[in-house]
Amino acid sequence: MAKSSTGSITLPKGFRAAGTTCGIKASGKPDMAVILADQPCAAAAVFTKNRLPGAPVIAGKRHLRNGCAQAIVINSGIANDATGQEGVDNALSTCKLVTQELAGVGISIQHRDVVPSSTGVIGPQLPMDKIARGVSQLVKKLARGPKADADAARGIMTTDLTPKSANASLKLGDKTVRLGGIAKGSGMIAPNMATMLVFLTTDAAISPAMLKLALREATAVSFNRISVDQHTSPSDTVAVLASGLAGNRVVTRPGKALNLFTEKLTLLCNNLAYQIVKDGEGATRVFHVAVTGARTEREADRVAKAVVDSPLVKTAVHGSDPNWGRIVTAAGYSGARINPQTLSLTIGRGRPESVCVFDKGVPRSLSAAQERRLEAAMKQKDVYFTLDLGRGEAGVNWLGCDLSREYIRINADYTT
Amino acid sequence: MAKSSTGSITLPKGFRAAGTTCGIKASGKPDMAVILADQPCAAAAVFTKNRLPGAPVIAGKRHLRNGCAQAIVINSGIANDATGQEGVDNALSTCKLVTQELAGVGISIQHRDVVPSSTGVIGPQLPMDKIARGVSQLVKKLARGPKADADAARGIMTTDLTPKSANASLKLGDKTVRLGGIAKGSGMIAPNMATMLVFLTTDAAISPAMLKLALREATAVSFNRISVDQHTSPSDTVAVLASGLAGNRVVTRPGKALNLFTEKLTLLCNNLAYQIVKDGEGATRVFHVAVTGARTEREADRVAKAVVDSPLVKTAVHGSDPNWGRIVTAAGYSGARINPQTLSLTIGRGRPESVCVFDKGVPRSLSAAQERRLEAAMKQKDVYFTLDLGRGEAGVNWLGCDLSREYIRINADYTT
Numbered sequence: 110m111a112k113s114s115t116g117s118i119t120l121p122k123g124f125r126a127a128g129t130t131c132g133i134k135a136s137g138k139p140d141m142a143v144i145l146a147d148q149p150c151a152a153a154a155v156f157t158k159n160r161l162p163g164a165p166v167i168a169g170k171r172h173l174r175n176g177c178a179q180a181i182v183i184n185s186g187i188a189n190d191a192t193g194q195e196g197v198d199n200a201l202s203t204c205k206l207v208t209q210e211l212a213g214v215g216i217s218i219q220h221r222d223v224v225p226s227s228t229g230v231i232g233p234q235l236p237m238d239k240i241a242r243g244v245s246q247l248v249k250k251l252a253r254g255p256k257a258d259a260d261a262a263r264g265i266m267t268t269d270l271t272p273k274s275a276n277a278s279l280k281l282g283d284k285t286v287r288l289g290g291i292a293k294g295s296g297m298i299a300p301n302m303a304t305m306l307v308f309l310t311t312d313a314a315i316s317p318a319m320l321k322l323a324l325r326e327a328t329a330v331s332f333n334r335i336s337v338d339q340h341t342s343p344s345d346t347v348a349v350l351a352s353g354l355a356g357n358r359v360v361t362r363p364g365k366a367l368n369l370f371t372e373k374l375t376l377l378c379n380n381l382a383y384q385i386v387k388d389g390e391g392a393t394r395v396f397h398v399a400v401t402g403a404r405t406e407r408e409a410d411r412v413a414k415a416v417v418d419s420p421l422v423k424t425a426v427h428g429s430d431p432n433w434g435r436i437v438t439a440a441g442y443s444g445a446r447i448n449p450q451t452l453s454l455t456i457g458r459g460r461p462e463s464v465c466v467f468d469k470g471v472p473r474s475l476s477a478a479q480e481r482r483l484e485a486a487m488k489q490k491d492v493y494f495t496l497d498l499g500r501g502e503a504g505v506n507w508l509g510c511d512l513s514r515e516y517i518r519i520n521a522d523y524t525t
Numbered sequence: 526m527a528k529s530s531t532g533s534i535t536l537p538k539g540f541r542a543a544g545t546t547c548g549i550k551a552s553g554k555p556d557m558a559v560i561l562a563d564q565p566c567a568a569a570a571v572f573t574k575n576r577l578p579g580a581p582v583i584a585g586k587r588h589l590r591n592g593c594a595q596a597i598v599i600n601s602g603i604a605n606d607a608t609g610q611e612g613v614d615n616a617l618s619t620c621k622l623v624t625q626e627l628a629g630v631g632i633s634i635q636h637r638d639v640v641p642s643s644t645g646v647i648g649p650q651l652p653m654d655k656i657a658r659g660v661s662q663l664v665k666k667l668a669r670g671p672k673a674d675a676d677a678a679r680g681i682m683t684t685d686l687t688p689k690s691a692n693a694s695l696k697l698g699d700k701t702v703r704l705g706g707i708a709k710g711s712g713m714i715a716p717n718m719a720t721m722l723v724f725l726t727t728d729a730a731i732s733p734a735m736l737k738l739a740l741r742e743a744t745a746v747s748f749n750r751i752s753v754d755q756h757t758s759p760s761d762t763v764a765v766l767a768s769g770l771a772g773n774r775v776v777t778r779p780g781k782a783l784n785l786f787t788e789k790l791t792l793l794c795n796n797l798a799y800q801i802v803k804d805g806e807g808a809t810r811v812f813h814v815a816v817t818g819a820r821t822e823r824e825a826d827r828v829a830k831a832v833v834d835s836p837l838v839k840t841a842v843h844g845s846d847p848n849w850g851r852i853v854t855a856a857g858y859s860g861a862r863i864n865p866q867t868l869s870l871t872i873g874r875g876r877p878e879s880v881c882v883f884d885k886g887v888p889r890s891l892s893a894a895q896e897r898r899l900e901a902a903m904k905q906k907d908v909y910f911t912l913d914l915g916r917g918e919a920g921v922n923w924l925g926c927d928l929s930r931e932y933i934r935i936n937a938d939y940t941t
Contacts, residue, residue, distance in 0.1 A: 158858070159854055159857040159858045159866050160856075160858070160861075160863040160864075160865070161853055161854055161856070161863065161868070162857075162858030166907075189851075190850065190854070191850055191853055191854070191865075191886075191888060192888065193881065193886055193887040193888070220592035230848075230850065231848075231850025231851070232849065232850045232852075232888050233888075298663055301855040349619060364681060408914040409913075411648065420836070420928075420932070420936070421936055422935045424932070424933055425936070425937070427933065427937045428936070428937030430937065432646075432647075433648065434604075434606065434607055434646065434647025434648045435646075435647070437577060437604070437607055438575055438577055438607070438647060438759050440577070441575040441576045441577030441759055442574070443574045443580075444577070445576075446576065447577065448576075449576070449577050449607075452577070467607065471609040472607060472608065472609070472648050472649075512836075512933060513937075514930040514933050514934070515932065516836070516840070516933075517840055517843065517928060517929060517930045517932075518841035518930070520836070520837055520844075521840045521841070521844030521846065521929075522841045522843070
């Protein structure tokens with residue numbers, strides 16, 4: 110699977126994309142994007158579990174109820190969250206603006222088939238004059254038929270340092286099916302889900318119900334197992350459109366084809382999830398937490414989440430400090446029924462580089478060679494922790510990032 | 526209630542205290558302390574809920590099973606946690622050393638009546654030669670009969686910048702009952718409980734069972750409602766000794782006397798809890814989160830905990846940024862059943878200084894005067910947030926502190 114800046118969401122057949130600058134951001138950086146399909150698509154989405162969902166999430170859920178969509182319109186800079194009924198009206202108006210502008214260039218789509226999405230500061234209302242200007246610019250670009258995936262990826266960024274995109278492909282029968290995706294997310298990243306927006310496209314022929322099933326499964330093990338700062342955003346959205354133009358036999362029920370598709374979609378989501386954590390606000394390192402030997406996945410998830418969210422673990426990773434006491438005690442307060450006598454911790458990416466530092470409840474005394482290996486493992490850009498609970502067979506993998514002075518700078522100064 | 530550096534744990538009748546430097550800390554700072562009662566006391570303690578309790582917690586629970594204790598011996602620098610059976614043996618040996626040294630100066634106490642406690646780095650074994658030297662020094666000081674409360678408070682510090690102590694008194698019948706306490710805690714502070722040690726003394730005459738009841742109640746609303754970094758330490762301990770020398774009628778059952786005593790003990794604990802948060806690692810401000818209008822205290826606790834632990838709220842407080850979106854969305858992901866339409870947020874300490882920024886789901890547009898008040902409220906050393914859930918009658922108060930670059934410096938560089 111390639112990380113591509115030249116092709117992602119328009120690699121699958123039947124999609125166009127554009128990005129632009131409408132002036133929401135004071136910085137003058139790109140702040141709008143659109144993805145348009147040639148025809149109505151099977152569509153599915155997973156939204157934030159925050160009890161204060163943003164207005165676009167409320168509107169988007171409504172528009173996706175029939176499992177069908179043709180366009181996604183996104184702005185960055187203002188999240189349109191905690192904005193009451195006025196905010197919902199603005200999100201719906203944005204969809205109508207897209208329909209109107211497209212009609213002006215001879216493209217007819219239902220405003221119900223537009224999914225709105227916003228990210229940025231919470232509280233302010235959308236400046237609808239700027240949004241109108243942005244939609245007009247976007248549609249002009251689309252009409253020229255471009256595949257400006259990179260522009261779209263830039264248009265959805267907030268505190269992201271890099272645009273995020275990926276693509277993948279697989280064979281279903283004798284047909285090649287393509288998948289692409291763009292993502293943003295850097296702060297307010299926490300499971301269920303990250304503060305992030307992810308927009309995926311595919312030319313697979315698949316029913317809305319099966320698409321939803323595949324998306325849920327892929328999201329559960331990717332975007333729901335990452336955390337930058339445990340603050341679950343009210344804007345989180347992962348949406349997918351499937352154009353059906355690959356010509357494969359339509360996937361309408363569980364089975365081999367759905368499994369193959371879900372597997373590839375999961376890889377794509379894992380790729381984007383990794384990019385999001387790597388670009389976590391102020392992050393200099395990614396750490397991989399594998400929890401094994403749990404009774405249930407749920408138990409393993411609790412332990413992994415406690416470790417990736419612990420500020421003490423995050424600062425230890427930042428300082429390349431093999432302060433393993435912080436990791437095992439995070440497991441200890443996770444709420445999982447840890448048994449100290451069966452708990453072990455290994456640091457480093459597999460043998461022979463890895464070092465077991467805590468073995469069934471007892472600290473290992475390390476040789477000089479092991480100390481050197483441990484030191485080297487902690488200095489990598491990717492740091493690996495494996496916690497074996499010694500209680501069962503279940504396991505999970507999570508991603509976290511370190512906590513740096515830069516995170517403080519970004520977040521003590523952001524907004525107002 | 527006075528914060529006193531000259532008298533705390535020895536203000537109640539029947540107690541002595543000392544602190545010393547035995548050399549555990551590379552810095553050469555004080556690292557041991559002892560509290561000794563003239564006679565065996567009624568005793569109670571509340572310990573960490575971390576499933577990897579430190580060795581002193583395991584030993585301390587054993588020694589307190591009979592509700593009786595006469596001394597507490599504490600070291601800082603090494604936590605004696607995650608140290609296996611050897612660690613437990615070392616904790617028990619430390620108690621025996623206290624008994625032996627005291628016998629040498631003609632004071633006879635049971636080693637079962639000594640409660641051990643440790644705080645510091647997780648993993649290493651206690652250096653028992655240094656511990657032995659420290660116990661010997663402490664007992665020499667005690668034999669001279671000093672009331673070195675300030676030395677004891679310093680001997681239990683780790684990353685604390687200031688020693689923490691407080692005292693209080695009340696009347697039970699015609700007798701004056703005194704209470705005193707010292708505390709440490711700066712990092713690894715999270716509810717259930719903070720990473721902290723708190724040692725309380727009183728000359729109240731009270732049964733062990735009633736003492737335990739009072740301590741549990743006081744701890745529940747003080748130390749269990751503060752968070753510096755959500756990392757629940759395996760060493761957390763709040764212990765109290767009651768000498769009975771005030772001469773009041775012994776409190777042996779619930780009733781007015783127990784209520785009066787519990788109320789004063791709670792004030793003392795709140796005072797120490799505030800000192801701990803104020804000295805949170807890198808903290809420059811304390812923020813007070815009041816959650817009102819909840820269906821249950823449990824619901825209110827979930828909301829308050831999500832707010833005080835959110836890195837985005839903590840950095841906003843650090844930057845004096847009234848970024849209220851971060852506060853209401855933290856409530857939104859807390860797990861409590863928030864209804865956006867009944868949720869309100871007020872910033873500032875009561876009228877007329879306070880400003881309602883979010884009113885039943887809708888952002889308030891603020892006048893210039895309100896904006897100024899809001900700005901002023903965010904610049905205080907103590908910042909106040911009141912979240913009204915609009916669902917019921919229950920409410921709670923929590924304390925948190927801001928997240929600064931200094932927290933990163935302290936924790937990326939601490940240990941190994």
